[in-house]
Amino acid sequence: MPRVLLLWFGWLWWAVFPPASVGGSLPPPPPMTFNIGVFTLFRLQSVRLVSHERPARLELGGRSLTLPPHTTYRVVQTAGWLRVWQEAHLLAEARRLSLAAGDVTVEVVGRRTRLQRRFHGRLTITPADNCLRLVVTLPLEAATAAIVSAELPVTVPREAAKALAVVVRSYLLNHLGRHAGDGFDVCDSTHCQLFLGEQWVRQGISGVMRGECSPMVAQAVEETAGELLGASDGCLYPAYFTACCGGHTTTPEVAFGTGFDAAGNNRGIVCRWCHGARFFTWVRRVDRRVLAKALLPATTPTADVQIKVASRSPQGFVRSVSVTAGTRQVVLPNYRFRHLVGQQLGWNLVLSNRYVLEPQGEMLMLRGHGFGHQVGLCLAGAIAQARAGRDYRAILKYYFPTATYRQAKALACTLRLCVHTDAGHSLSQRESIAGAHTAGS
Numbered sequence: 534m535p536r537v538l539l540l541w542f543g544w545l546w547w548a549v550f551p552p553a554s555v556g557g558s559l560p561p562p563p564p565m566t567f568n569i570g571v572f573t574l575f576r577l578q579s580v581r582l583v584s585h586e587r588p589a590r591l592e593l594g595g596r597s598l599t600l601p602p603h604t605t606y607r608v609v610q611t612a613g614w615l616r617v618w619q620e621a622h623l624l625a626e627a628r629r630l631s632l633a634a635g636d637v638t639v640e641v642v643g644r645r646t647r648l649q650r651r652f653h654g655r656l657t658i659t660p661a662d663n664c665l666r667l668v669v670t671l672p673l674e675a676a677t678a679a680i681v682s683a684e685l686p687v688t689v690p691r692e693a694a695k696a697l698a699v700v701v702r703s704y705l706l707n708h709l710g711r712h713a714g715d716g717f718d719v720c721d722s723t724h725c726q727l728f729l730g731e732q733w734v735r736q737g738i739s740g741v742m743r744g745e746c747s748p749m750v751a752q753a754v755e756e757t758a759g760e761l762l763g764a765s766d767g768c769l770y771p772a773y774f775t776a777c778c779g780g781h782t783t784t785p786e787v788a789f790g791t792g793f794d795a796a797g798n799n800r801g802i803v804c805r806w807c808h809g810a811r812f813f814t815w816v817r818r819v820d821r822r823v824l825a826k827a828l829l830p831a832t833t834p835t836a837d838v839q840i841k842v843a844s845r846s847p848q849g850f851v852r853s854v855s856v857t858a859g860t861r862q863v864v865l866p867n868y869r870f871r872h873l874v875g876q877q878l879g880w881n882l883v884l885s886n887r888y889v890l891e892p893q894g895e896m897l898m899l900r901g902h903g904f905g906h907q908v909g910l911c912l913a914g915a916i917a918q919a920r921a922g923r924d925y926r927a928i929l930k931y932y933f934p935t936a937t938y939r940q941a942k943a944l945a946c947t948l949r950l951c952v953h954t955d956a957g958h959s960l961s962q963r964e965s966i967a968g969a970h971t972a973g974s
């Protein structure tokens with residue numbers, strides 16, 4: 534039986550047949566936990582674990598090692614083994630290390646930057662593919678709070694944070710096991726949802742950035758605890774969010790090339806709330822031959838380059854782009870076009886899926902609307918709605934007009950969820966190809 538089915542079956546069994554208790558009161562159900570891969574954008578060879586006021590207990594294979602207060606140990610991957618160092622002294626060697634994540638700050642030191650993160654739950658470190666794999670295991674609600682904190686400034690109204698919390702929670706459950714092949718459920722980058730932990734600090738050439746889970750977000754998550762978006766067929770709704778929809782949202786099928794449109798919402802919705810946002814409209818310029826080289830790497834540069842939108846959805850979202858250079862011509866799906874451009878020329882060139890291309894001499898102008906994949910909840914619009922006094926249920930109804938509300942323990946929901954998780958796998962492969970900022974932007 535697939536792991537995801539086993540997990541859900543176990544949870545369901547507990548919900549329907551809780552164990553008999555002594556004294557008449559039932560124990561609370563076990564918290565639903567997630568495994569989140571952290572620092573996944575790096576191929577780390579070493580990390581530092583820095584203890585706080587109290588000692589931290591490291592479990593290494595069958596033995597334990599105590600990290601005294603205010604001390605740093607370095608964990609290094611060497612030929613498939615973990616080695617724990619204190620300065621020049623090798624303290625231990627193991628295949629696996631785990632500890633209470635809250636007992637330490639995890640530091641990653643690069644040539645120009647230093648990242649420090651504190652996590653909730655349990656941290657496990659193993660060697661994988663000649664680097665370190667770090668996985669944080671934590672309850673659903675704690676993961677939801679950390680993700681909402683990473684996505685929203687603390688100054689936004691709480692109703693916007695509550696709306697996002699419901700979407701983030703639904704997304705997590707829909708993508709359980711998305712990175713099963715990597716040893717965790719979801720990753721910490723915008724490929725899944727941005728997760729920086731409970732506290733984070735980034736020191737780099739552009740200064741110091743800090744963040745932490747705010748009391749406002751904690752309250753927003755608590756006030757919506759267990760709430761999910763359901764589809765009318767009883768399944769979990771395929772909920773996404775985007776930084777700014779640019780006036781109209783689209784569907785997973787248009788944005789990612791696959792996916793399903795739950796409950797008949799197959800066109801997206803008109804959003805009249807984000808027109809004041811920074812990326813409601815955007816303009817970029819690129820040399821046509823540079824762009825053609827990125828899209829057709831084997832082609833020699835030629836003056837005869839044409840790059841055009843080949844097809845659009847009825848709402849104006851680009852479906853495919855044609856590239857002609859000399860005698861070569863290809864038509865790329867838009868998610869592939871955006872991915873190639875992002876990889877070769879940076880992710881700050883084609884900001885969304887709704888844009889026009891205008892030749893201007895040697896250059897190509899890109900004029901677009903919105904930021905991100907433009908599917909689901911528009912964050913800029915949600916914030917504007919909350920500022921206008923609308924509550925989170927009204928905001929969610931606006932962006933997911935056919936969705937219903939469910940609790941995480943709902944029987945039908947848990948059964949159907951497994952089916953949707955499988956659908957999510959095929960969806961996520963396309964998202965990987967697109968390299969799009971799927972959930973987080």
Ligand SMILES: [Zn+2]
Pocket residue numbers: 712719720721722724725726
């Ligand atoms: Zn991911």
Ligand SMILES: [Zn+2]
Pocket residue numbers: 777778779780781804805806807911913914
């Ligand atoms: Zn919008």
